[in-house]
Amino acid sequence: MTDDEYLKRCSMCILPETTPNITFDKDSVCNFCHSHVKVQYEGESKLRELLYSYRKDSSKYDCVLGISGGRDSSYTLLKLVKDYHLKVLAVNYENPFTDPQAKTNIENAVEALNVDVVSFKLKNNIHEKTFKHNFTSWLREPSPAAIPMMCIACKLILPNVIKYAKKYDVGCVVTGGNPYEYISFKRELLNVSTDDNYMNLLTKSFGIKGFGGIANEMLKNPLYCHPMCIPTMVTGFLYGNPYSFGPRFLSPNINLNSDFL
Structure with missing residues (x-):
């Protein structure tokens, strides 16, 4: 057996x-089946109405989209351009761990759709350095809840995308995702119930409980508290997702919309 x-x-x-x-x-x-709430869609007409409300004849772009070369962001770009006829600025983070195929996908997509794309890198190889440091720290004190610490630098993508939106006076940032692929187990490992509404992530209940869970992991393994990693972790906490403190309160003039596949 x-x-x-x-x-x-x-x-x-x-x-x-x-x-x-x-x-x-x-x-x-x-308990997860008992607390499960079906995804509520407001409908494509509502999405179209929202997106069109940010159109400006005087602006070069109607919206900004973070693009990785993966299926979610590539599909969202196609949808915005072909179906909604929006002027899109695609923003790509040149992740040092990106597969070459993803880069090819971006090149093909922006060429086929005639879309402008800008790319950025993080300074001082901070992604590689924080990943290496947190990985070796994790090996000293392995913990499933601390695994997301490896790629904490990925949380720096959103503030950079918002920066380009401000630069070009764009009031709308669109992201693409699939609600059925949310990895809620990460929250449970930090003792944050999946019953908490996703809109409250990193703001209300998750902000307090989540920070407490992360702090607990750092107390168990102080190696994470390296001066090189602290600024990245703070920014990651502020900009953890479109509903977190940074986008909602530090960039109130920019609306972040999630387009679910």
Whole structure:
């Protein structure tokens, strides 16, 4: 008999008992199934209306889109240009770990759609340095909850995208994503319930609880508190997602819209 056969699983979603913070009722249905809320869509007409409200004849661009060369951002770019006929400025972060195919995808997309693209790099190789430092720190004190620390520099993408929106006087930043691929287990590992509304991430409840969870991980492994990493972590906390403190309160004139596939 294998180890998997001994694991208790949810009778609905089959999540195992090893899932962080999972509980089961008398019918073996887990708490995540009980608290699940279906994604509510406002409809394409509402999205179109919102996007068009930021059009300005006097502006070179209607919106700014962060593009990685992956399927989500590439599809969003296609949608904005072909279906909504918007003037888009694509902004790409030249991630040192980007696969060459992603770069090719960006080149092909902007050429086919006749879209302007600007690229930026992080200064002083901070992405490579923080990744190496946090990885070696993690190896000293392995913890599943601290794995996101490896790529903390990725959180610097959003403030740079917003910077280009301000530079070109664009009031709308669009991101592309899939709500069914959110990795909520990261929040559970930090003892932040997935019951908390995603809109509140890094602002209300998650801001307090999440920071406490991160602080706890850093107390268990003080190696993370390297002077080189602190500014990146602070910025990452402020700009963790489109609904976090930085975009909502430090850039109030820019609307960040998530276009779900």
